Amino acid sequence: MKRVLLPFLCAVTLAWFGALLVETAPAGTALPWAFRQQALYLTGLWSFTLMSLIMVLATRPTWLEAPLGGMDRIYRIHKWAGILAVLFAAAHWLIEMADDVIKALFGREGRIPGNHDGGFVALMQDVGEDLGEWAIYALLAMLLITLWRKFPYHLWRYLHHVMPVLYLMLAIHVAFLAPTVWWSQPVGWMLAVLITVGVAASVVSLTGRIGRRRRVAGTIESVHATADGICELDCLLDPQWKGHRAGQFAFVTFDAIEGAHPFTIASADRGDHHVHFKIKALGDYTRGLERKLRAGQPVQVEGPYGRFDFRRASRKAAQIWIAGGIGVTPFIAWLESLQDAPGSAPEVDLYYSTRCRDDDPFVSRLESLCAGLASVRLHVVSTDRDPVLNAELLQRQHGSAKRTELWFCGPRAFGEALRTGVIRLGMRGVRFHQEAFEMR
Numbered sequence: 334m335k336r337v338l339l340p341f342l343c344a345v346t347l348a349w350f351g352a353l354l355v356e357t358a359p360a361g362t363a364l365p366w367a368f369r370q371q372a373l374y375l376t377g378l379w380s381f382t383l384m385s386l387i388m389v390l391a392t393r394p395t396w397l398e399a400p401l402g403g404m405d406r407i408y409r410i411h412k413w414a415g416i417l418a419v420l421f422a423a424a425h426w427l428i429e430m431a432d433d434v435i436k437a438l439f440g441r442e443g444r445i446p447g448n449h450d451g452g453f454v455a456l457m458q459d460v461g462e463d464l465g466e467w468a469i470y471a472l473l474a475m476l477l478i479t480l481w482r483k484f485p486y487h488l489w490r491y492l493h494h495v496m497p498v499l500y501l502m503l504a505i506h507v508a509f510l511a512p513t514v515w516w517s518q519p520v521g522w523m524l525a526v527l528i529t530v531g532v533a534a535s536v537v538s539l540t541g542r543i544g545r546r547r548r549v550a551g552t553i554e555s556v557h558a559t560a561d562g563i564c565e566l567d568c569l570l571d572p573q574w575k576g577h578r579a580g581q582f583a584f585v586t587f588d589a590i591e592g593a594h595p596f597t598i599a600s601a602d603r604g605d606h607h608v609h610f611k612i613k614a615l616g617d618y619t620r621g622l623e624r625k626l627r628a629g630q631p632v633q634v635e636g637p638y639g640r641f642d643f644r645r646a647s648r649k650a651a652q653i654w655i656a657g658g659i660g661v662t663p664f665i666a667w668l669e670s671l672q673d674a675p676g677s678a679p680e681v682d683l684y685y686s687t688r689c690r691d692d693d694p695f696v697s698r699l700e701s702l703c704a705g706l707a708s709v710r711l712h713v714v715s716t717d718r719d720p721v722l723n724a725e726l727l728q729r730q731h732g733s734a735k736r737t738e739l740w741f742c743g744p745r746a747f748g749e750a751l752r753t754g755v756i757r758l759g760m761r762g763v764r765f766h767q768e769a770f771e772m773r
Contacts, residue, residue, distance in 0.1 A: 337401065337410050338383075338417065345382045348520040349375050356514060363442060365435050369428060374512070376425040378520070381507050383418035385531035387411050388500050392534050393544050393638070404638035405582070409769040419476045422469045457509040465506030468499045486618060490592045497535035504528050544584065544635045549574045551606075553630045558623035559694055562614040563659065568632050569607055576602045579666035580643070583636030585610065587626060591618060593635060597742075599662035601669035608634065613659035641768050643667060643679065646738035650764070653727065654683040655751065657743020661685055661695050663768070664742065668702035668709070678706045682731070686722045686743070690715035724754025741767045 353371060390397070390411040393404060401407050475492060478484050508528060515521035537543060551570035558564055577583070579601050584593035600609035614620040641663055646652055656664050664683065671678045683703065687693045690713050703711040714722045731737065739755070741748045748767045755763050 338414060341382070341386065342379060342417075345378055345523070346375070348523050349378055352512070352515055352518050352520045355518065356512070369431065369435060372428050373425060376421050376428060377507070377510075378524075380418045380421035380425055381503055382523075382527055383414045383421065384500055384503060385527035387414045387418065388497065388531045388534040388538070390414070391496070391543065392537050393547075395547075395638070398638070398640055403640035403768075405641075405769045415479075416476065419472045422472055426466070426469050454509065457505070461506040461509040464502040465510070468502040468506070471495065471499055486591075486594075486616070494538070497538045500531055500535050504532055547637075548633055548635045551608075551632050551634055553626055553628055553632050554607075555628055556623055556626045561692065561694070562620075563694075564610075564612045564614070564619070564623040564626070566610045566612065566626065567607060568610070568634065570634055572606060574606045574608075574634070576604060577608070577637035578602070578642055579670040580641040580663040581637035581639040583608070583634045583638065586633040586635075587622075587630070593633075594618065595638075597662040597666075598637065599665055601666050601672075611659065611662050611665075615659075639768070641740070641742065641766070643681075643738070643740055646679070646740075646764075647736060648679075650736035650738045651731065652679050652681045653731065653737060653739045654681055655686070655722070655739065655741045655743070656684070657686045657741075657747045660741075660743030660768075661699070662742075664740075665695070665698060665702065668699070668706065671706055671709075672702065675706050675708075678708045681709045682712060683709055684712045684714060684722055686714045686716065686747070688715070689717045722751075724751055724758050724760070727751075727755075728758055728760060737763045739763050739765050741765065 390407050394407070395404075397407055398404055401410065475495070478489060478492060507524065511521070511524060515524065549570045551568045551574070554567045554569050556564065556566055577598050580597075582595050582597045585596050586593045596610045596612055598608050599611040600607070612619055612622055614622065643652060643654070654664055654667075664685075683699070685695065685699055687696065690696045696713055699711055699713070703709045714720075720726060727739075737760075739751075741751060752765050752767065755765060
């Protein structure tokens with residue numbers, strides 16, 4: 334995330350600084366007022382360019398999956414870009430409101446004059462200023478709702494549809510309030526491009542065309558609930574389904590009102606248009622899902638997405654696969670995909686962490702799949718009797734291998750603890766892959 338957002342903001346700042354070097358303040362402008370004006374420009378520029386970025390990322394651009402590491406990473410960047418955009422918008426608004434403070438401290442002398450020619454541009458500047466202010470209020474409210482995890486997902490999803498409208502309001506605000514001199518400089522060219530792509534992305538979103546080309550209808554063939562709260566689904570999709578790579582996920586819609594939810598495809602692709610899902614009851618919607626679904630019910634699947642694929646790893650590196658709970662699903666798909674060609678399986682240590690192996694239906698499935706793969710060594714860590722799987726245990730088991738590809742899927746806290754431990758122990762040769770499976 335930092336590798337994307339930090340260079341992005343640095344490039345935006347550099348464009349602003351380039352304009353600052355050639356911009357001439359009106360004669361008699363006092364330093365406090367000039368500083369306030371440039372702070373307004375910079376915070377506004379940061380906020381709007383990030384808003385443009387999140388609008389583009391919201392369209393699920395598959396062409397960015399390779400450079401950014403998958404759709405799950407794209408959504409993580411989308412989330413944090415949105416948070417930063419709202420914070421910069423709040424700073425922009427506070428700086429705008431600070432004129433009374435500057436008047437009290439330094440007086441009105443040297444204030445930058447506004448546009449009072451009464452023409453069309455001045456009219457649109459007033460409109461743009463009002464639109465920008467109301468958009469900021471709405472963005473702050475949406476940020477609070479997004480961070481409030483107890484707010485129902487389906488209601489949040491509908492509120493999120495307001496984002497393109499807010500973006501269009503901000504685009505008008507920027508187009509008419511940005512300094513005229515900018516439009517003949519790189520900062521203005523950058524803004525023109527971002528406004529164009531941002532408006533285009535907003536139209537795609539408002540017309541419901543996000544992911545449309547990847548949507549395939551299908552039918553639920555079977556529904557099965559396990560004792561540990563997992564709903565297993567087999568779906569037969571229409572011939573338009575082009576297949577998937579083991580480890581990918583899809584957005585699945587069972588109910589148009591509830592909308593699409595992302596689930597890992599827990600099966601290898603057999604070319605027969607069948608996909609299998611194992612859905613853990615982790616929230617209001619997924620809890621009791623097996624009671625809401627039935628065989629023969631229509632389903633819509635959009636995808637596949639993601640680049641959680643062990644084949645991306647270096648052939649010279651050792652591989653460690655770590656699954657926690659329902660995070661085992663992509664690894665099951667990986668193992669299934671290797672059954673027909675066991676000789677292509679890499680040398681792997683697969684760790685599966687579960688609360689109690691005796692009651693876990695995934696254990697027998699993993700043992701069956703690994704039985705025919707001599708190069709895959711399965712380690713079941715049952716936390717009711719075994720030490721907790723952590724970086725120290727991995728270091729003892731695998732030493733300080735120079736190059737190790739570690740693939741993790743499971744609870745976020747578990748993954749972050751492993752990642753932190755790997756860094757703390759100085760295991761510099763470990764390359765950590767973790768699905769950022771959080772779309773809100």
